[in-house]
Amino acid sequence: MLDVRRLYMLKTVAARGSIAAAAQALGLSAGAVSQQLSALRRDVAVDLLRPDGRTVALTEAGRVLLEHADRILAAVQEAESAVAAVKGTVGTTVTLAALPSTVARIVAPALNELGSQHPQLTVTCLVTDQAQLRELTLGAVDVVLGQRYHHLPDTPTRGIAVSPLLDDPLLVVTAVGVGQADERPVALRELATHSLAVPPATTDCGQAILHACHQAGFTPTTHYITADIAAQLTLARAGLATALVPRTAIDPATPGIRTAPIKDHPILRLLFAATRHTETENPTTTAVIAALRTAARHHIAATCAYDSASDTPNERATPVPLPAHGRALPGQAPHPVDDPDAW
Numbered sequence: 001m002l003d004v005r006r007l008y009m010l011k012t013v014a015a016r017g018s019i020a021a022a023a024q025a026l027g028l029s030a031g032a033v034s035q036q037l038s039a040l041r042r043d044v045a046v047d048l049l050r051p052d053g054r055t056v057a058l059t060e061a062g063r064v065l066l067e068h069a070d071r072i073l074a075a076v077q078e079a080e081s082a083v084a085a086v087k088g089t090v091g092t093t094v095t096l097a098a099l100p101s102t103v104a105r106i107v108a109p110a111l112n113e114l115g116s117q118h119p120q121l122t123v124t125c126l127v128t129d130q131a132q133l134r135e136l137t138l139g140a141v142d143v144v145l146g147q148r149y150h151h152l153p154d155t156p157t158r159g160i161a162v163s164p165l166l167d168d169p170l171l172v173v174t175a176v177g178v179g180q181a182d183e184r185p186v187a188l189r190e191l192a193t194h195s196l197a198v199p200p201a202t203t204d205c206g207q208a209i210l211h212a213c214h215q216a217g218f219t220p221t222t223h224y225i226t227a228d229i230a231a232q233l234t235l236a237r238a239g240l241a242t243a244l245v246p247r248t249a250i251d252p253a254t255p256g257i258r259t260a261p262i263k264d265h266p267i268l269r270l271l272f273a274a275t276r277h278t279e280t281e282n283p284t285t286t287a288v289i290a291a292l293r294t295a296a297r298h299h300i301a302a303t304c305a306y307d308s309a310s311d312t313p314n315e316r317a318t319p320v321p322l323p324a325h326g327r328a329l330p331g332q333a334p335h336p337v338d339d340p341d342a343w
Helices: 004-016 019-026 030-044 060-087 100-117 132-137 188-193 204-215 229-237 283-310
Strands: 049-052 055-058 093-098 122-127 143-149 160-175 195-198 221-225 242-246 257-260 268-276
Touching: 004 019, 004 030, 004 060, 019 030, 055 060, 060 283, 093 100, 093 132, 093 283, 100 122, 100 143, 100 283, 132 143, 132 160, 132 268, 143 204, 143 283, 160 204, 160 229, 160 283, 188 204, 195 204, 195 229, 204 268, 221 229, 229 242, 229 257, 268 283
Parallel strands: 093 122, 093 143, 195 221, 195 242
Antiparallel strands: 049 055, 143 268, 160 242, 160 257, 160 268
């Protein structure tokens, strides 16, 4: 009988491209992974991997076995969720992958709530904006707090359940006393003469900014390229650049900066929570998503209250309908999502 753990190792090696990379992801030695894969090869009596330069690739037999392994591992995940649902209790460990820009106003409050409501639960938080959904499909993380920009192509991932949290607009950030005299909404085309601090074009945010600028009829002048939002805000505060930063990443009490919404070509990102799809909801991941959802609601309320108190025209964070866990987003196919490409 095939060993499920060995099948998972085969899947990890295929995704990571090498035994060394798979071993690092699994927290094992390369020798241990090689030994288990050799045992799997003996089980099926055919080669599953072949050298491919400095990496390894699946043989035809390996590809066939991996297709079945995906279904087997999904069934194991389904069984685990079903048993957890019968127990009806939140577990003791979970791993959350979250965007750096969401830590202060979404992740930290959610972790505090989880600690209060479920003290037995230990949350490992991986703060990253790289390949989050791939890590989810590989089982390296259990919940993802991710993003999708509304005006970029939507290519969901197979077998992933998505729960929308909130729409988060990018705001124009400048130094106090630079440019406009008030905090009126800004036409994006007004930034054609500005030096911008933006993320690299290889990032989701960088692509969204470039796309919006092109829609507005200009190519942005980008003298400062960094994905570090703190650096973007520092450059803006110093009067060296104009930044376009998600609202959730900005402390409204930050001194020395002024923020304003974009009025003609708004750049909106949807923040969402994602888990691997199962027919039965897992109480642990459901608790994490509930905490993220509560934190998102509190952020919306705090933002609206701040806008009212400061009497500024800043665009308010826009709440979106919060469907039941795992429902498809507006315009998508019904849950679960079947498109093979990642967002």
